Each structure stands twice: as C-alpha cells, then as structure tokens.
C-alpha cells in the first residue's frame with residue numbers, strides 16, 4: 252500500500268461516520284500524490300498523518316432561553332485544525348445541519364485556502380447546530396452570548412480568530428464580540444467581520460463574492476474570455492451570493508438565478524439586486540417574495556438553478572448542492588466556467604464531469620478565499636489601530652485573488668496539467684503548510 256493509501260485508510264478508520272470530512276480529505280490526498288510521492292520527506296515526517304488530525308477539537312454545551320422562558324440546549328464546536336503558518340482562522344456556522352463531520356471538513360479545507368492567500372493564517376472552523384431561522388432578536392442575542400461565554404476560553408487575537416459563515420453575519424459577530432470583550436476586558440481583533448464602528452474592515456462584507464468573481468475573471472482571461480456579456484447562474488442569496496451577483500453585474504454579466512433553502516428564482520431580464528437585498532438583508536425574508544415583486548421573474552419550489560442555461564455557474568449556498576446530474580445538465584447547456592463560492596458545493600462526481608468536459612473549474616479553496624483574505628486584512632488593521640479605505644482593501648483583495656490564481660495555475664502546470672485548478676490549488680496550498688510543519692517538527 253502506498254503512503255497515501257495507508258494514511259487514507261487510517262483516517263477513514265479513525266473518523267467513521269464523517270462523510271463530508273472524508274470527502275474533503277480524499278480530494279486533497281488524491282491530488283497531492285505527485286508531490287508526496289516525489290520525495291520521502293513527507294512520509295518520514297508523517298506530514299499527512301499530522302495534517303489530517305486537528306490540533307484540537309472543542310465541543311461544548313450552549314444553553315440559552317427562548318422567548319417563552321424555556322431553557323434550550325445546542326452543541327457548539329471549534330476545530331483548531333492547524334496553526335503551522337499562523338493563528339487558527341475560519342468562520343462560525345449556525346445551521347441545524349452542523350455536526351462534527353461538517354465542521355471538520357470546513358476546518359480542513361481552511362488550512363489550504365488560508366495558505367493560498369499568502370497571508371499568515373492557520374486553519375480552523377466552528378459553529379453550532381442552532382437554527383437562527385425564525386428566532387427573535389433576543390433569542391439570537393442570548394444564544395450568541397452563551398456561545399461566546401465558552402468559546403472565549405479558547406480563542407484570542409494571536410491564537411484563534413473566528414469570523415462569519417452560514418447564519419453568522421454582522422449582527423451575530425457583534426453580539427459575540429460584545430460578550431468576548433466583557434469577559435476578557437480586552438479590545439482586540441479576536442473576531443473578524445465586525446461592524447465598521449468597532450474595528451471592522453471596509454469591503455469585508457463584499458470580499459468573498461467579489462473575490463470569487465475576480466478569480467473567475469482571471470480564469471476566463473487565461474482562456475481569452477471574460478465575464479462581460481455572460482449569462483450567470485448563482486445559487487444562494489446570502490452574503491456570498493449577493494456580492495458575487497453585484498460584481499458580475501459591475502463587470503457586465505447578467506445574473507439570472509438566485510435561491511434559498513425553500514426554492515429558486517429565474518429572472519430572464521437579470522436579477523434586480525436592490526430587491527434581493529431588501530428581502531434578504533433588511534427583511535430577512537424568503538427569495539419567493541422576489542417573484543411577487545418583480546413581474547419578469549418565475550419562482551420554483553422544486554428543481555435547482557442549474558437547469559437554467561448559462562455560460563458561468565457560481566454555486567454560493569452550501570456543500571454538495573451541485574451533483575453529477577446537475578453537472579451533466581450544465582455541460583449539455585454549454586457552461587464555460589464554474590467558480591465555487593460556497594465550500595465544497597460540487598460533489599466529487601460533478602467535478603469529474605466538469606473536468607472531463609473541459610469546463611473551466613475553480614475549486615472553493617481558491618475561489619472563495621477572498622473572504623478570509625480580507626479577514627486577515629481586518630486583523631492587520633486592528634493590530635495597527637488603523638482603518639484603510641474601501642479602495643485600498645478592494646485593491647489588495649484583487650491582488651490577492653490574482654496571486655492565488657497564478658499560484659494555482661503554476662502548480663497545475665508543474666504537477667498535473669494546465670488548467671487543472673483542483674490539483675493546482677491543493678498542491679500550492681499544501682506545499683507551504685507542509686514545509687512549515689517539517690521545519691517546526693511538531
């Protein structure tokens with residue numbers, strides 16, 4: 252058995268019942284093979300055994316009270332996966348589907364993503380199976396305070412710096428930051444995605460979506476093409492989806508779909524983002540309302556956005572939302588490029604379909620790294636006690652995404668084949684972390 256197969260079997264045995272985590276590990280192990288098998292330094296230093304085992308897995312009880320005065324209990328998680336190149340960094344997800352497997356897959360992916368940004372940040376992730384949907388403002392605040400009461404023991408500006416993810420936006424970060432400050436008596440950059448009046452960075456809200464479109468544009472440019480004039484299908488209608496749509500429109504593309512967990516909209520005239528923002532960011536409503544307000548739009552409560560003909564597909568909702576059948580439909584409809592805004596939104600089989608059909612495909616680790624990159628810039632501004640302008644941050648984001656594209660493309664060319672960005676991103680991300688781990692000997 253080769254070193255990679257040995258490690259794969261041991262990780263599978265030790266993490267039984269964690270399919271999302273194994274999916275993420277398998278993808279990385281399969282693609283870094285040319286590097287790992289070219290030099291026994293990785294085996295001698297047990298790099299793969301170490302990189303697949305989190306430094307620390309924290310699980311805790313989160314008690315809170317609902318509006319009827321009843322005590323409720325959820326489970327909280329923080330996985331501190333790897334800090335070889337910097338403090339643990341990664342978001343917090345609040346969603347009923349959250350479990351150890353999902354948080355570990357996200358934390359594992361984060362190691363390579365953060366490495367690709369070129370910034371000094373390690374990999375971590377956290378969250379809870381708390382469902383924020385339908386909860387009152389007071390219930391959300393009580394939950395966030397209770398969650399942070401425990402989490403505060405484990406994090407710090409130079410230790411572990413969480414951020415937002417599904418179900419965690421500016422409001423939740425605000426409540427968590429307030430509680431951290433109260434417990435620790437420290438005004439430090441321990442969370443990112445903070446409000447602009449208390450240490451947040453301009454362009455953080457936009458960063459993941461904008462970054463996704465910048466790197467998709469880089470990928471298209473390398474094939475002598477661009478977003479301008481393209482029809483774009485986007486899934487999701489949260490933070491990543493909204494700002495990806497905004498940047499596509501700025502660059503002259505037409506976004507025709509968006510979705511939430513209840514259904515999806517198709518607007519052949521191009522999505523009116525002001526309406527989406529009002530529904531999602533102001534009223535916290537459902538995407539269905541869009542079709543009530545915009546006459547050219549259709550609403551569907553079954554099927555997926557991927558059945559709509561498009562040139563570019565940007566999945567921006569959640570893991571495994573685009574499967575093999577969806578990929579076949581997109582290919583049949585002549586999709587040119589796919590950029591992953593969400594984490595691991597395409598199944599392994601879907602990625603195989605895209606690659607076999609020579610569709611340009613940018614995996615999440617590279618494609619959505621703009622969010623964490625600007626989070627790292629927020630940490631820099633907090634340490635400097637400075638606030639940079641929107642254009643300064645956006646300019647740096649653009650440069651970082653170009654850097655990620657170049658590194659990914661180069662590694663693809665060197666170790667796999669040109670435009671195999673899945674291998675490229677995994678290899679480029681892995682090399683830096685592996686070198687640091689070997690150098691540190693732990």
Ligand code: NDP
Nearest residue numbers: 416417418459487488489490491511512568569593594622
């Ligand atoms: P939000 O909570 O703002 O939005 C998530 C969107 O996806 C909503 O429209 C939501 O619909 C939909 N969604 C979530 N879960 C499901 C599900 N199980 N089935 C169908 N639809 C679902 O989250 P973000 O936009 O922040 O995150 C989206 C993705 O991007 C996630 O994979 C996240 O990990 C990733 N990401 C986010 C970053 C960030 O900076 N925010 C950075 C890097 C990656 P509904 O409202 O109905 O739940």
